[in-house]
Structures are given as C-alpha cells and as structure tokens.
Amino acid sequence: MASRRPPNRKALIRSAASELFVRHGYHNVSVAEVAEALDITAAALYHHYRNKQDLLLQVILDGFESVDAVIREAKTLDTAIGSLATLVAGPKSLLGVWEREARNLEGSQRLTVLELQTRIVTDFQPLLRAARTELDAPESELVARAVLGTLGGQSSRRSVSRRKDERLMVRLASAVAHCRLPAPDPTAEPHRPDSGGTSSGVRRPRRDQLLTEAIRLFDERGYQSVTVADIGEAAGIVASGVYRHFAGKTDMLVAAMNRGGEHLRTGADQALGHARDPREALELLLRAHIDVTVKHRHLVGILTHESDQLPDKERIALRRYQADYLDVWVQALGAVRTGRDAADLRTTVHATHSMIHFVVRSGPTSRWPALPERLAALGTALLLAE
Template identity: 60%
Template sequence: MAARRPPNRREQIRVAATELFLERGYHNVSVTDVADALGITASALYHHYRNKQDLLFQAILSGLDTVDCLIQEAGALDDALRSLAALVTGPRKVFAVWEREARNLDGSQREAIREREAEVAAHFGLLLRVARPELGAKDAELVSRAVLGALGSRGRHQIRLPRRRHEQLMYRLGSMVAHCPLPPGGKSGDGLPLARPHGPIAAGLRMPRRDQILTEAIRLFDERGYQSVTMADIGEAVGIVASGVYRHFPGKVDLLVAATNRAGERIRAAAEQALLHAADPRSALALLLRAHIDVSVENAHLIGILAHERDQLPEKERTALRRVQAAYLDVWLQALSALQPGQDPAEIKIEIHATHAMTSFVIRSTRNDMRPDRPERLAELALHLLLDCCASNDPRRPRPSPLAGRPPKLHALAPWGETAQ
C-alpha cells in the first residue's frame, strides 16, 4: 500500500529549502538536496514548486507573511515589538533569507517582494503613528524600516545570549529606534554634519578602464550574486568583450578580491578620519557613526558584497577580511564600552550589529531621491539606539557618563591582513 502524502508536504518542502539556503547559500543548494532532506524524490517536489527559484520566492514571501501577521495581530506598538523580538531570537531566521537571497529572484519576483516589504512596513507604520501621532507619514515609514532592519540583525552574527535575555535586548533595541525623537527638518541634534564626497563620476570625469570594470563587477556581484555573474556579463556592462576584462583581471575571483580590498580600505580610511577628530568616547562614536553611514551611502554595493559574498573568497583573503572586520568592530566596541561601563561586551556587539544592519537595510530598501535626508535621520536613530538603549530601558544599569574614558586608539584598526591589536 502506497504511503499517503502528508497534508503539509508543501510547507515541509519550503521549511527544508529555507534551512538549506541559510546553511549553504542559494547557489549551493539543488532541488535534489531539498528532496533528499525530506526523503522524497525531486519529481515529488515538483508537484508543489516549479523550480528552485520558486522555492526561494515562497520562502521569502512566507517570512514576510509571518512578520506581517505578528504586526497585524498586535494591539499596539509595544505588543508588535515584543512579538518581533521573540520571533528573531527564536529558531526561525525569517529575516536572513529575505535580505541575503532576494537578489537571486527574477525581476517580477523581486518586485513582488518589494511590494510585500512595503506593505509590512506600512502596517508597522500604522501602529507607530498611533503611538506617536507627531510623526509624519515619511518619518513613520523610515522608522518602520529602521526597526525591521535592527531586529533583522539577528541573522547576521553568531553571538549568543540566553534566550530570554537576548529577546529582552532585541525588544529594547527595537523600542529605542521606534521611540527615537526626530527633530523637524532632518537636522541632526549634535551638529555633526555628514560628509559629501565627490568622486570622478560626480565631477563628470571618466574612470580608467580597470576601475570601470571593477565598478561594474561590484554592482553586478551585489545585485545578482557573485556566482550568477560571468566575465562576459561584466564586459557587457562596461561595453567591452570578455577578453577585454581578462586583460585587467586574470579571473572573476580576482575581481571579488579587489572589491573586498577596496571596501576594507574605504572603511578603514573613514574610521581613521573620524577618530582623528574625536575628543572623547561620545564624539568618537558619533563620528564613527557618520563615517559608517557615509561609506554605506556612497558604497552601497561594496557594503552588500562584504555582507553576502565573503564566503566566495579564497581562504587567505577570507581570513584577512575577517580580521579587518573584527578590528573595525573592536573600535566601535571600545567607544561604546567607555559609555556603557559594566555592560556585557556580547550585548554591546549585538547593539553594534543592530546599528549596522539597520543602516544597511534602510539604505538598500529606500530610494535616495525619495528621501534625501536618510543619512541625517539614520544618524539620529542610530545615536539614540547606541547611547540610550540600555540606560533608558534597564533601571538597574547606571546611565553612562558622556565623557567617560578616552576615545579609541587608531592602532585598533590593524592593517589589511594583520591581526587586530
């Protein structure tokens, strides 16, 4: 007698695929892999999903539906924040596959995800505006996306806390972003302006061919994923044949190495410039934040590659990149630790990751021409999160002094490929 098909087989397939996409990356998973994980045949899987891309689309859509359901079931903003904090600290990493793998969808699928994402932010925005009627529609949307980005940071790192403690921390982070006061006109409260660097393109100059190739490769790697891009694709984007690309770069991996080197150099240079002007830990943190936002705005594709393509690097370069990123995190940790004496370094690192994820998500999910004051608003939200979160939400923890300690030392940012001090 043939075994009966479980009534929830479609959901089982989607869950198994999601776990494999998160563990191995979309391009390293086949339909057969998903079928094997459930002990079924690939042909049985095709009864439910057309192909692997359809599986990914449904996995991301299901994650968004889960988030939206929690928001719409919440009676108030605080209820939604608590539900989302419980979700992100649980076993399901609904944000991770959404942010990391959506670029592997086709154009119509990506547009459907963007529309669903906008609906989720809008539903959260409704709760936000009830709790904060002074917020305009645009600010409510921005803050909604910032909250989702901060909470989604849970899938970006491996730092672990006891479940209940982690959930409380994520709730505090989301709450501080949601309740951040935003001065009218997009003017920052600390008077620290964001730089507006002007590169060759802004000045109307033509870059050297090698730089053109690298710039287009960076864009394509971020938009489509490293494994989906060919040397011919890069050449076509520049207006040359693939052999012309090979005259400047021996292979595709050399382009990825050059891209991550460029990203590391720009992050390091921005941080060093910020710390040169820091008088105390608070100003160091504010300047680091502005430098980070500036680099993220001006180099969105580079930041995307750092977040999602590190595993594609050769082992030597991957190790070097990990060291640079660890050194960068350590500078932030020094500045914030001086302002939050006695706090667990693991909690501080989670706060930093939440800040970086929030800025990245808002920048990548909103258009600059629709919201040109994004950097200033992001700076306000991030400073509020980092400086006030723990002191404002835990009465047992003393409020840190804004002048405590000394600014981080420049040597904390180790040279490329060296171990951080």
C-alpha cells in the same frame, strides 16, 4: 507499510531550505541537499516546487507573510515590536534570507517581493504614527524601515537564551521606534552615491570603470549570476577587453572587497584619531560607517553578502578584518556603556549596522532629507538604548 506523507510537507521543505540558505547561501545549497535534510528524494521535492528559485521565492514570501501577520494583528506599536522580537528570536525564523538572497530571483519574482516589503512598511506606519503623531509620512516610513532593519539583522544570531534575545531586541527596536529625528539642515550638502566619475564629466581609468560596474552587478544580481561579459557590456567594452585589466571575475571580487575594506578602515582610523573621549569616538565611528554606506551602498552589499565567494586565503583575511572591525566597535561601545555584557554589545553593534544597511539599501532615500544626520540619530538611540 509505507510511511504517510506529512500534510505539512511543503512548509517543512521551506523551513529546511531557509535554514540551509541562511547557513550556506543560496548558490551553495542544492535541491538534493534540501531533500536530504528531510530524508526525502529530490523528485519528491519537485512534486511541490518547480525548481530551487521557486523554492527560494516561497521561503522569502513565508518570511514576509509571517512578519506582516504579526503587524496587522498588533493593536499598538509596543505590542508589534514585542511580537516581532518573539518571531525573530524563534527557532524557525524565516527572515534571514530577505535581503541577501532576494536578488537571486528573476524579475517578476523580485517585483512580488518588493511589493510585499512595501506592504509591510505601509502596515507598520499607522502603529508608529498613532504613538508618534509628530511624524509625517516620509518620516514614519524611515523609522518603520529602521525598526525592521534593526530586528531583521538579528534573525540568524542567537545567544544561549532565547528570552534574553527577545528582551534585547525589544529594547533596541523600541529605542529606534521612539527616536526623535533631527530637523533637516537646509544648508547641508546632500550625500551622493559613488557615480563612477561620470557625473563630473571626467571618466575614471578603464580598470576603475570595470571595477565599479562589477561591484554594482555583484550586489544587484549576486556574484555567481554575473559573467565577465555582463561586466564588460556594462562598462561599454567587449568581454575580451576585460581580461587586459583583470585576470577574471574572482580577481574583480577580491579587488572590490579590498576597496570596501579600505573605505571602512580609513573611516574607523580617522574616527579614532580625531576622538577626544569615548563618547565622541563612538559617534565618529557611527558617522563614518553611515558615510561609507550612503556613498558606497553596493560595496557594503558585497562585503556583507559575497564574502563566501572569495578564495580561501582572501576569505580568511576578510573575515579576520571584519572581526577586527567589529571588535573596534564593541570596545568603543563598551567604553561608553560600561558593565554591559560583551555578547549584548556585539548584538547591539550588529543591529546598528543592519539598521543602517537596510534603510539605505531598501528605502526611497531621495524622500528623506538629511538622511546621514537622521541615521546618526537612530544609530545613537540604538547604541545607547536603556
């Protein structure tokens, strides 16, 4: 007798797709592989979803809806944080595909995602302002995004104990939520993103222009969705002209990754070289990471999300560097927070980086004066959370 189709098959498809997208990346997963994970045919999957992009949209919307439901049901800030931590630590969390894969959607789908993301932040703000009446609207939005960034970056990281994960996430997110923001310094110079040299009136060499445009497009659309012709058009030259400077798209990605790694390496080296004690080393590392993220947000984006697209040799080298960079942070934090479990230290560092990246890459940064200083305060609260 033929088996009956489960009534929740659409939800099962989305859950399987989410796990595969998180583990392998959207472009590295086929519809057939999603179907195979559920022991159904691709034709059966297409009965529920038109194509893989439609499936990705529904996976992302599931994550947003589950988060927003938790926030809307919560009566207090602490209740919301506790429930969000439970959701993120759950075995079927759908949050891991938010930032990395949303750029693979088409225009109207991206707009839908952005609207829902804004709604989540908006729904979270009343809970924050009820607990912290001193926050104005832009400040409460900044802190709301910082809390969500802290939690969202942990959805694909697990220790052996789910309960331990939840407790740590609550502690980290609560520290961010209750962080006192410094008042803006009116004399401070604003941080500006890398403009490619155009704002000075002096254009960089053509190779640098091409690399700058490639970095931006790889981050905004995803490496596999960008062609050499797209990069040439953005830089104002024909596709054939690109090949006078780069052997191909892969060569550009390797050069971009090397540039991003060099920025982070230089910042870390300077921080450690100028520090007089462990606490100052941690503070300078934090400020250096913030500085790179604010100035080079697209570079940080591809370092975070496009390493799987590198050739084997370069991918292995990048992952080795990323592990070394993380280890520097873990050592610096461990020297200040002595006696802490190494896994907790790593999770705390990951949460700090995730918070910084999410705020800079998702929010209306022009509304937040003294953003680097405020990110430093939020990051310090997170790193030193009791």
